[in-house]
Amino acid sequence: MMAKLFRAVIMGPPGSGKGTISERIAQSFGLKHLSSGDFLRENIAANTEAGVLAKTYIERGLMVPDHVMTRLLLPRLEEMTRHSWLMDGFPCTLTQAKALNSTCDLDLVISLNIPYETLKDRLSDRWIHPASGRVYNMGFNPPRVQGRDDLSGEPLIQHDNDQPEALVARLRHYKDVAKPVIDLYKSKGILHTFSGTETDKIWPYINSLLSTKIPSRPETDTQHIPLP
Numbered sequence: 001m002m003a004k005l006f007r008a009v010i011m012g013p014p015g016s017g018k019g020t021i022s023e024r025i026a027q028s029f030g031l032k033h034l035s036s037g038d039f040l041r042e043n044i045a046a047n048t049e050a051g052v053l054a055k056t057y058i059e060r061g062l063m064v065p066d067h068v069m070t071r072l073l074l075p076r077l078e079e080m081t082r083h084s085w086l087m088d089g090f091p092c093t094l095t096q097a098k099a100l101n102s103t104c105d106l107d108l109v110i111s112l113n114i115p116y117e118t119l120k121d122r123l124s125d126r127w128i129h130p131a132s133g134r135v136y137n138m139g140f141n142p143p144r145v146q147g148r149d150d151l152s153g154e155p156l157i158q159h160d161n162d163q164p165e166a167l168v169a170r171l172r173h174y175k176d177v178a179k180p181v182i183d184l185y186k187s188k189g190i191l192h193t194f195s196g197t198e199t200d201k202i203w204p205y206i207n208s209l210l211s212t213k214i215p216s217r218p219e220t221d222t223q224h225i226p227l228p
Ligand SMILES: Nc1nc2c(ncn2[C@@H]2O[C@H](COP(=O)(O)OP(=O)(O)OP(=O)(O)O)[C@@H](O)[C@H]2O)c(=O)[nH]1
Pocket: 012, 013, 014, 015, 016, 017, 018, 019, 020, 021, 037, 122, 123, 125, 126, 127, 135, 136, 137, 139, 140, 141, 197, 198, 199, 200
């Protein structure tokens, strides 16, 4: 019998560890990790209409408008009716959350609550491989060769957006737009908030929460490998 499908969203300010934790969840529980940033980069690389439009905003450090995000992401989610997934980076706004609501029922929302000083330290030390979106942190998960992506060997870059001056504005913006989304999920009783300064300390709590919600590893594209 097919395991029940499971749909989750992970929210948090820039640098809160959504990508890092999503990878761990995907590995441990077999959910597909969907990332709004990755979808956007794929569309930009493929020169789709939405990708060309999105690029003009991202290049200026702005959020992509809601109607572009929903036009891009909802059809992809509709294709995933047979999969369990974890979405990272979407929804960001109440309009996006309402659009997602009309497409599927979420089982769980993880919200990461990380102090500003911690975000500032992490992001000022974040290096990115622009083509793939892979992220490194010089202390936490450094690349094998300094300044180079582990898989492609291509140079890593830093975003101006990650520097403290830009970060303050991004965080303020995040707080404003995320608050009604968090309130919505709280009122639905599916919000779980995790606070802390280290991903490795937060992870066991998320892991044990998900273990109570996902009794067996759901169907995946890959071969079914029993967990130890
Ligand atoms: N020092 C430290 N760095 C961490 C920790 N967890 C994640 N990082 C690093 O912090 C940076 C941000 O983590 P991400 O997983 O990219 O965070 P995100 O929430 O997906 O960020 P955005 O894509 O900006 O929304 C990356 O460089 C990570 O390697 C931690 O516990 N300690």
